[in-house]
Amino acid sequence: MARVEAELFNTVAAHRVARGLTQEQMARAIGVSRQTISAIEKGDYNPSTVLALRLAHLLVAPVEQLFSLPASATEDITQRHAARRRDKRDEEGK
Helix, strand or coil: CCCCCCCCCHHHHHHHHCCCCCCCHHHHHHHHCCHHHHHHHHCCCCCHHHHHHHCCCHHHHCCHEEEEHHHHHHHHHHHHHHHHHHHHHHHHHH
16 A cells, blocks of 8 residues: 655644743754754654654643644545445445
8 A cells, every 4th residue: 555645734833832932942852853843843744653742742732733634635534434334335235
């Protein structure tokens, strides 16, 4: 199966500012460079699951508040899942 890169929206910068943190402070707290934080905030870099969870912990926010997929991506997932369920039902009915 091919890997699909999806656009990822994030509110990391807004949460960081609300917590009164600089990029440098946040980077040191979670063990990455300030450039990594900057790239995440600009949407140039999608963090690993571990890094996203570290950010969520530091910012006291659910990871789903920090990162989200565009509606088009979630609609595509829903449509694929529904098609697979229909296919499975059709196979079971044969």
